[in-house]
Amino acid sequence: MNLLERDSKYVWHPFTQQKNMTGPIAISKAKDSFLFDENGNAYIDAISSWWVNIHGHAHPYIAEKIYQQALQLEHIIFAGFTHEPAVTLAERLIKILPGDFSKIFYSDDGSTSTEVAIKMAIQFWWNQNQSIVNSQQSTEKRNKILAFNNSYHGDTFGAMSVSDRSVFTLAFHDLLLDVIFIDVPDESNINSIKEKIAEQENSIAAFIYEPLVQGAGGMKMYNPVLLDELLLFIKQKNIICIADEVMTGFGRTGKMFASEYLQTKPDIICLSKGLTGGTMALGVTACTENIYNAFVNDDAHKTFFHGHSFTANPLACAAANASLDLFEKNNVTESIQHITNRNIAFAQQLRKLNGIKNVRTLGTIFAFEIEQGEDVYLNSISTTITKKALDKNVYLRPLGNTVYIMPPYCINDEELDKIYAVLLELI
Numbered sequence: 380m381n382l383l384e385r386d387s388k389y390v391w392h393p394f395t396q397q398k399n400m401t402g403p404i405a406i407s408k409a410k411d412s413f414l415f416d417e418n419g420n421a422y423i424d425a426i427s428s429w430w431v432n433i434h435g436h437a438h439p440y441i442a443e444k445i446y447q448q449a450l451q452l453e454h455i456i457f458a459g460f461t462h463e464p465a466v467t468l469a470e471r472l473i474k475i476l477p478g479d480f481s482k483i484f485y486s487d488d489g490s491t492s493t494e495v496a497i498k499m500a501i502q503f504w505w506n507q508n509q510s511i512v513n514s515q516q517s518t519e520k521r522n523k524i525l526a527f528n529n530s531y532h533g534d535t536f537g538a539m540s541v542s543d544r545s546v547f548t549l550a551f552h553d554l555l556l557d558v559i560f561i562d563v564p565d566e567s568n569i570n571s572i573k574e575k576i577a578e579q580e581n582s583i584a585a586f587i588y589e590p591l592v593q594g595a596g597g598m599k600m601y602n603p604v605l606l607d608e609l610l611l612f613i614k615q616k617n618i619i620c621i622a623d624e625v626m627t628g629f630g631r632t633g634k635m636f637a638s639e640y641l642q643t644k645p646d647i648i649c650l651s652k653g654l655t656g657g658t659m660a661l662g663v664t665a666c667t668e669n670i671y672n673a674f675v676n677d678d679a680h681k682t683f684f685h686g687h688s689f690t691a692n693p694l695a696c697a698a699a700n701a702s703l704d705l706f707e708k709n710n711v712t713e714s715i716q717h718i719t720n721r722n723i724a725f726a727q728q729l730r731k732l733n734g735i736k737n738v739r740t741l742g743t744i745f746a747f748e749i750e751q752g753e754d755v756y757l758n759s760i761s762t763t764i765t766k767k768a769l770d771k772n773v774y775l776r777p778l779g780n781t782v783y784i785m786p787p788y789c790i791n792d793e794e795l796d797k798i799y800a801v802l803l804e805l806i
């Protein structure tokens with residue numbers, strides 16, 4: 380059996396209807412912005428392999444650091460033990476994170492980073508309540524989460540609960556947590572959103588949001604000034620603000636973190652995807668001293684009982700440290716700025732065309748909708764576009780009729796020109 384036959388016999392792919400599945404394409408190697416298949420075809424990875432890759436594929440510096448770490452210490456239980464790569468990474472992240480963060484909690488991926496954030500926020504209030512219960516007073520429980528319509532925070536149960544009720548979550552609706560959903564703010568709805576929050580403010584533990592751009596919800600960009608206004612309002616209600624920067628972190632939006640565009644900083648921040656340069660699975664949930672302190676207690680019940688076998692895996696931490704080295708050593712910020720400027724220029728060109736709408740760009744993210752069929756994830760135009768673009772050696776994976784690009788920062792002008800040209804041909 381060849382590779383594809385063995386794949387179809389033994390493997391089940393994510394987010395994929397296996398019936399009549401086209402492909403998959405067997406990739407045998409990757410380098411910088413390129414993916415190479417078994418037949419030697421090269422494709423430009425215009426979406427950074429599901430938004431994770433930032434310095435390019437098979438980066439020799441990151442590879443070397445992972446290899447060296449593997450020879451030294453590949454893994455160790457992280458309860459009762461610690462190691463240099465995890466401590467160094469925590470130290471470095473605390474220095475650059477947008478806000479007053481004091482502790483780093485490690486997990487496995489983006490979903491676990493938000494899952495941890497939700498559990499941390501709910502237990503923060505539970506721990507406070509325990510003290511009050513002990514002193515014979517009772518207060519209303521703060522255990523609900525506030526989230527945006529059209530959001531995406533991952534696929535585990537907690538993460539799914541705070542994500543938009545969509546085709547992704549349909550089978551599980553009866554089982555999901557009770558979540559209060561609000562629209563992303565615009566001039567017309569911000570006051571009614573505030574009223575809705577105020578009505579239930581004492582029952583809300585936390586608010587989770589994707590700052591500036593909702594990724595899987597269709598690369599929807601929204602008003603940072605109004606988000607700031609909303610965050611300030613929410614903070615004043617003592618609701619914990621959780622920024623899910625799993626996608627926006629590490630330069631995607633033009634700044635190191637999207638929260639840098641905002642005055643009001645989060646109490647908890649979630650990171651993954653670009654954290655290791657897109658090489659290894661790792662999640663980070665960072666919190667403020669205030670949140671952390673609610674767990675530090677003589678009462679053992681107030682412990683945060685959460686952890687994974689691979690918490691703070693040294694190889695993943697070494698990869699993340701190597702990725703941060705590259706930000707410091709190379710001109711990554713300049714590359715991001717260059718892509719940003721080119722996207723802005725290309726957006727101006729595209730806005731003149733018919734058949735597409737909502738041309739938008741933020742940092743290295745560029746998106747628009749094809750005016751064909753409904754604006755939904757299952758719009759079949761997505762697979763058609765992927766196929767047509769692959770024929771022209773560019774890898775795209777539209778979200779329904781939302782076509783977007785999100786290239787690695789190492790992409791050069793010639794490669795970007797090629798992606799833009801393919802987009803124009805497709806339109």
Ligand SMILES: *Cc1c(COP(=O)(O)O)cnc(C)c1O
Pocket residue numbers: 488489490491493531532533534589594595623624625626627651652
């Ligand atoms: C991708 C993503 C997640 C989930 O991360 P996984 O690593 O796929 O589990 C969570 N939040 C946002 C904003 C994401 O883009």
